[in-house]
Ligand SMILES: NC(=O)c1ccc[n+]([C@@H]2O[C@H](COP(=O)([O-])OP(=O)(O)OC[C@H]3O[C@@H](n4cnc5c(N)ncnc54)[C@H](O)[C@@H]3O)[C@@H](O)[C@H]2O)c1
């Protein structure tokens with residue numbers, strides 16, 4: 001793939017009458033208005049963004065829309081996971097109604113996964129459904145959250161427990177905006193990239209072992225390859241199982257553990273989503289090894305890779321006192337719970353599968369060892 005400016009790759013998400021394209025490029029924020037113009041029901045978009053992204057990228061997005069003859073308004077939310085709350089959702093929908101948002105207007109999520117998830121949910125329910133477009137600006141949002149139509153907010157019981165499946169009409173990914181993303185956020189997003197290798201693409205995992213560090217140094221060619229590979233993987237799985245009746249659950253690898261850690265850390269920035277996923281995937285691999293579903297060497301390789309890119313691998317590294325039973329209580333709220341049983345995604349590198357009936361004593365031991373930083 002070339003690293004010139006402009007669109008580098010278009011990844012289709014084949015969902016019948018809900019199909020859409022993911023446009024991946026460099027410097028394409030300037031083209032965003034022309035790209036989205038033809039799919040708008042009327043030439044009015046409401047940009048929803050956060051305070052950090054607004055300072056850096058809102059003007060460019062507004063200019064791009066204006067140049068394409070699209071009227072826009074903007075709503076700026078606070079940054080961070082705490083924004084995905086009922087209180088902020090109420091504020092957001094009130095602000096949209098105050099602006100007179102019409103059903104044929106389009107919401108445009110300009111930001112990370114937090115903005116994408118809350119904007120998508122507003123689009124799903126406001127006036128019983130509006131169109132929305134994803135313009136993801138964090139690595140995590142570019143490789144994962146902007147694609148696939150999972151939208152929602154957190155509740156005190158856990159992550160994303162109130163939401164809807166609502167597909168965007170387009171995803172516009174400008175790799176250039178990653179240049180302003182803080183290093184910790186880039187690293188957290190990287191966990192979701194590694195996830196695709198662990199799920200069903202051992203060659204991609206090997207590529208990441210060789211090249212993963214290049215993503216952190218802003219290497220455009222590596223970014224383009226990894227973002228496109230991730231979007232292709234996500235588009236393939238979502239097209240196969242839009243509503244998570246089966247295969248899509250694999251995208252939840254590490255999340256049952258990770259979401260419990262996030263909930264316990266209180267959505268205050270102590271633990272970012274991607275950081276929880278990285279630790280959760282270590283717990284999932286450790287569980288797999290203990291159950292004979294993966295060779296010990298796979299866990300060793302994964303942990304070595306996390307270390308090589310300076311990422312946390314154990315709950316002990318979070319620096320917060322954690323309790324195994326409280327974490328298990330959070331896990332029992334997971335959306336994959338089936339007839340009272342927690343469903344886990346387990347297996348070797350590149351061979352993830354869903355597992356029911358997992359011995360909770362093994363899970364407890366894995367979590368306790370991670371909390372104590374033992375054995376990993
Ligand atoms: N819907 C899905 O399929 C899905 C998938 C994965 C994660 N998620 C959700 O996504 C959220 C995490 O997303 P995230 O990691 O993007 O978090 P985020 O939205 O909080 O963004 C991370 C931080 O980076 C800042 N930021 C974003 N882009 C920037 C840029 N280009 N320059 C400078 N700063 C920038 C934001 O202001 C924020 O402070 C979680 O709520 C998670 O549950 C959803």
Ligand SMILES: O=C(O)C(=O)C[C@@H](O)[C@H](O)[C@H](O)COP(=O)(O)O
Nearest residue numbers: 144148150159160248251252255335
């Ligand atoms: O798109 C999916 O499906 C995923 O599971 C992607 C995850 O990375 C993402 O964090 C998702 O929001 C988790 O889903 P949830 O249903 O467990 O909330």
Ligand SMILES: [Zn+2]
Nearest residue numbers: 192255273277
């Ligand atoms: Zn995730």
